[in-house]
Amino acid sequence: MPGISVVVCVYTEDRWADILAAVASVRAQSRPALETLLVVDHNPVLRERLGREYEDDPSVRVVANAGPRGLSAGRNTGIAEARGEVVAFLDDDAVAGPGWLRHFAEAYGDPRVMAVGGRTEPAWASGRRPAWFPEEFDWVVGCTYRGLPPGRVRVRNVLGGNASFRRTAFDAAGGFATGIGRDGGRRPLGCEETELCIRLTRALPGAVLLIDDRAVVRHRVPAARERFGYFRTRTYAEGLSKALVARSVGADKGLESERRYAARVLPAGVARGLGDAVRGRPGGAGRAGAIVAGALVTAAGYLAGTVRARRGGGRFVIPPSPVAAAKGDGPSGKGAA
Template identity: 80%
Template sequence: MSADISVVVCVYTEDRWEDILAAVASVRAQSLTARETLLVVDHNASLLDRLTRQYKEAGESGEVRVLANAGPRGLSAGRNTGIAASRGSVIAFLDDDAVAERDWLRHFAEGFEDPRVFAVGGRTLPLWESGRRPAWFPEEFDWVVGCTYRGHPEGRARVRNVLGGNASFRRSAFDVAGGFATGIGRDGDRRPLGCEETEFCIRLTRARPDAVLLTDDRAVIHHRVPGARERFRYFRTRAYAEGLSKALVSRSVGAGKGLESERRYTTRVLPAGVGRGLRDAVLGRPGGVGRAGAIVTGVAAAAGGYVLGSVRARRGAATFRVVEIGGEPGGVRSTGGEGAAA
């Protein structure tokens, strides 16, 4: 059984060669067959050539299409390239270092049976390189490593935004709202920015107030967490970068929507996490103090990033741009949407 779903995987480095092959293999093994898989290579000629040869020699060049990012360096432009080149009525996104469970696409497809639904996201579980979660690492901050965090809605529920590495959108969403804004998310810079999917989802629901965005935690992927991202230094840096990104999102869509989910998270979910950590410490359980301390540090780092990002945004330190999806496959063009970036 097949579905009219195109799967886009954005890739950028040969260091993830085995991960990329595993991601594609997991798409090909779906119980609901994808129409196509598009590998969008981010300004890496060697990787582009290697992947093209890999799937051509395997006789899979029709099922797996390898494309060069047609826009500026970065995840947003890569996704926009994949959207423009895809042929499915639904477009799903999978991280290049993740593998999807067998019914991943089937659960996405079920969500789109309701014509009001414009996006369906799934649940992302960490695969720790060390074999297990570091004792100090709080589940409330699993978004730091690109995974579903404690406090995220469970089951099948409406959400403000889906999480970009495990998400699907109706094609018409991009006709309505344009593509992902460049200048917000990751762009090859060493600082681990994000939030491009948050900004897009808010922009989508502003353009279509009746649009429903869902999360369905049956649509599961497993995301590899390398050893370098299990360290406290990365944790702190990523939290700070999230604050910078949230400042840009707020600049684009307003603080009301830009921080709507974050208010509940910081006032309810995180204090409860600190309480659990301290309780575990009292009971002599390992990692309790570390988790409580990590939550406090993460909040402080994100807040610091948000304050600095807001100041830079007001000064117009940089710009972001929204693109319109259209034209020839892989083609995008800029629209008038523009704002200051941190």
């Protein structure tokens, strides 16, 4: 069983209670973590407060993001600092089930496995899923969506808030690209883990990437993200991010899973919603409408991102291996897209 370092990227004191809950869930694992790394994104006040909170716990280390502001650079900092053979990532507003790391570790018994993700369930602030919110779009709130296969299955990419990688994967592919994904800006961008996973399987054609739905985390969904306005903003941002990924790795690979999702999962969801509406079940028509709207807005974001990229906008940087960089022997990063 490999030693696993858990990286939790944090950035705001507004999530103080969430951060403590995330760390507590790692402490409660049936298969203990080697260490927990709290990577603080350019917030000295929060870093000092966390340092005081965990000063008597040698299993928790608090470090500052050594790169530019944003989630990708924070994760790269965590990778460079980690001592485990495997590096797992948990969102700062999520709590892991007690068997989370055990299921990850079991999958790495196969030396071909380079990444393992799990199932992320929404914890709605209102206590229940909004009637209009389709499960096919749970990725909007950082959760596992309807359409992913059950069990332990091979996938193109894992989802970043509930994922793990062998450290050697970063030696082969480099780190998370900066300039893509969350950076504290107004738009909730994403897809940095998708781009990395595609890059990884290109660097290591025999690599196996898995999702094991027994490795469960619960992700808090605040009230603001239960509203259609956030749904619209997030789907548009996803389209922008997909355009960056497609430009980096090619549309064939960058949109491979998305084409199946759009062709099979979404039409089935619309039919299901309309069927519920006919039967008088609450929210059926709203879910069908949200699926159509989400697909159209995501496509609009993708088109806008493609135009922007062709005009020279939307650049991001693929960094060298954070592991190699920590040792002082990594090459310089390469520009992309």
